[in-house]
Amino acid sequence: QEDVFKKLVAHSKEYGFVFQSSEIYDGLGAVYDYGQNGVELKNNIKKYWWDSMVLLHENVVGLDSAIFMHPTVWKASGHVDAFNDPLIDNKDSKKRYRADVLIEDLMAKYDGKMDKEVEKAAKKFGDSFDEKMFRETNPRIQENQKKKEEIHARFVKALNDNDLTELRQIIVDYEVVCPISGTKNWTDVRQFNLMFSTEMGSTADGALKIFLRPETAQGIFVNFLNVQKTGRMKLPFGIAQIGKAFRNEIVARQFIFRMREFEQMEMQFFVPPGEELAWFEKWKAARMKWHKSLGMGDHKYRFHDHDKLAHYANAATDIEYEMPFGFKEVEGIHSRTDFDLTQHQEFSGKKITYFDPERNESYVPYVIETSIGVDRMFLSIMAGAYCEEEVEGKDGKKESRVVMKLPPVLAPVKLAVLPLMKKDGLPDMARAIMDDLKYHFNCQYDEKDSIGKRYRRHDAIGTPFCITIDHDSAADQTVTIRYRDTMKQERVKIADLKHLIGDQVSM
Numbered sequence: 001q002e003d004v005f006k007k008l009v010a011h012s013k014e015y016g017f018v019f020q021s022s023e024i025y026d027g028l029g030a031v032y033d034y035g036q037n038g039v040e041l042k043n044n045i046k047k048y049w050w051d052s053m054v055l056l057h058e059n060v061v062g063l064d065s066a067i068f069m070h071p072t073v074w075k076a077s078g079h080v081d082a083f084n085d086p087l088i089d090n091k092d093s094k095k096r097y098r099a100d101v102l103i104e105d106l107m108a109k110y111d112g113k114m115d116k117e118v119e120k121a122a123k124k125f126g127d128s129f130d131e132k133m134f135r136e137t138n139p140r141i142q143e144n145q146k147k148k149e150e151i152h153a154r155f156v157k158a159l160n161d162n163d164l165t166e167l168r169q170i171i172v173d174y175e176v177v178c179p180i181s182g183t184k185n186w187t188d189v190r191q192f193n194l195m196f197s198t199e200m201g202s203t204a205d206g207a208l209k210i211f212l213r214p215e216t217a218q219g220i221f222v223n224f225l226n227v228q229k230t231g232r233m234k235l236p237f238g239i240a241q242i243g244k245a246f247r248n249e250i251v252a253r254q255f256i257f258r259m260r261e262f263e264q265m266e267m268q269f270f271v272p273p274g275e276e277l278a279w280f281e282k283w284k285a286a287r288m289k290w291h292k293s294l295g296m297g298d299h300k301y302r303f304h305d306h307d308k309l310a311h312y313a314n315a316a317t318d319i320e321y322e323m324p325f326g327f328k329e330v331e332g333i334h335s336r337t338d339f340d341l342t343q344h345q346e347f348s349g350k351k352i353t354y355f356d357p358e359r360n361e362s363y364v365p366y367v368i369e370t371s372i373g374v375d376r377m378f379l380s381i382m383a384g385a386y387c388e389e390e391v392e393g394k395d396g397k398k399e400s401r402v403v404m405k406l407p408p409v410l411a412p413v414k415l416a417v418l419p420l421m422k423k424d425g426l427p428d429m430a431r432a433i434m435d436d437l438k439y440h441f442n443c444q445y446d447e448k449d450s451i452g453k454r455y456r457r458h459d460a461i462g463t464p465f466c467i468t469i470d471h472d473s474a475a476d477q478t479v480t481i482r483y484r485d486t487m488k489q490e491r492v493k494i495a496d497l498k499h500l501i502g503d504q505v506s507m
């Protein structure tokens, strides 16, 4: 699996999806650039989210708030005091880690041990193997399970009590070794604030210390009244926003999974007090359905309800996707109560309430948040789409192909337009078809190399359709269409292409 991940990272670079930032200067940690295909995929993900949130919900509207915000916003939100990661250093390697991530990895190790045990037995017993029974009765599995539960209980308690000494003690008791040096020599755990800061204005005027926003949500909260009043919005309603966020992450690893500059798609849904948990359940179901609608495999998604609730929440869950390195959070859904609006009311001294004509009273609305990282979603889609296949090549010989089975609606290029040869008027005819279709979806013209090579290139970037223009095309106004996943080819009318492809690449 690790191997698949490495290949995916290499593939992302080779085919213009993701580059390391400032690569010619040896890169900048946990910052990435999106290349010619990556930017298309990313834009398509954002559009797919935006359209399903804003266009398909009458009571959800959009917003684009600034990255810079008044510094008091982050006092009110709690980020100045509480947006901290527990850090620990290994004294020998001088490497820095997040204590909570080390402990999560430790628990995952026990899961791995148990899975190996199951795998071995399944091989041995074949069809008659009953996994549930085996897990419940095998002494080695039982022992590992018990240890994992012990760690888990201590971990949750330490997080809830914000007990840094106990976090370190867990690492020491279970002899966690430094992944780099293999030693067990740890410092104390200390807190580290994740916000980047900078200065606004010249020092002569008295510069203002401001932060790069670590989430887009606060821009929505401080605009609640602006949108509600100017849009004459009635509760329940939502405000959606897509934008950059910045976190000075310590454990920068796993490619674009954890970045220091990333993008979020967030929606804050405002509801009357008392109705928030019912709406939490509704959005939970709606968001899961949205992910599954992309056809990446229903079994690859699961909910992970939180053991530890943030100070502002009364319910929280993650939607996790099975990445090559295990199930990981892609989206968070939180019931944030009236915490944020109440805090902003207090810190700004401005009233932030809603008059409810049905209840005939004013109150501070409650909030359900759905928050998804564009880059994490990008990674999950890339990971799910990446396939290596053995196929029949020239003269019936087996060859391998790498194909990105991206959902057509997200694929960077929808259609490759390929003249069979660079002569006999075929390129002109291909150009004419392309000029007609390019207003409807992203087409790419390609005349270089053999047709087989061109197909492979488009497989590698996930183009769902290729058409070839040949010597019969002019006479009967048809082309050969080739489908990426099945590699089946058929003859279709040029006039039908717009609908045939358009229907499958739109939402």
Ligand code: ATP
Residues within 6 Å of the ligand: 215, 247, 249, 256, 257, 258, 259, 260, 262, 263, 264, 329, 330, 331, 332, 371, 372, 373, 374, 375, 376, 377
């Ligand atoms: P994690 O536990 O992985 O640090 P989080 O719980 O802090 O994530 P939230 O604050 O709930 O994340 O942010 C919402 C979403 O934003 C996450 O589900 C994730 O998709 C995305 N996200 C958060 N931090 C990062 C990051 N450093 N890089 C990329 N995406 C991120």
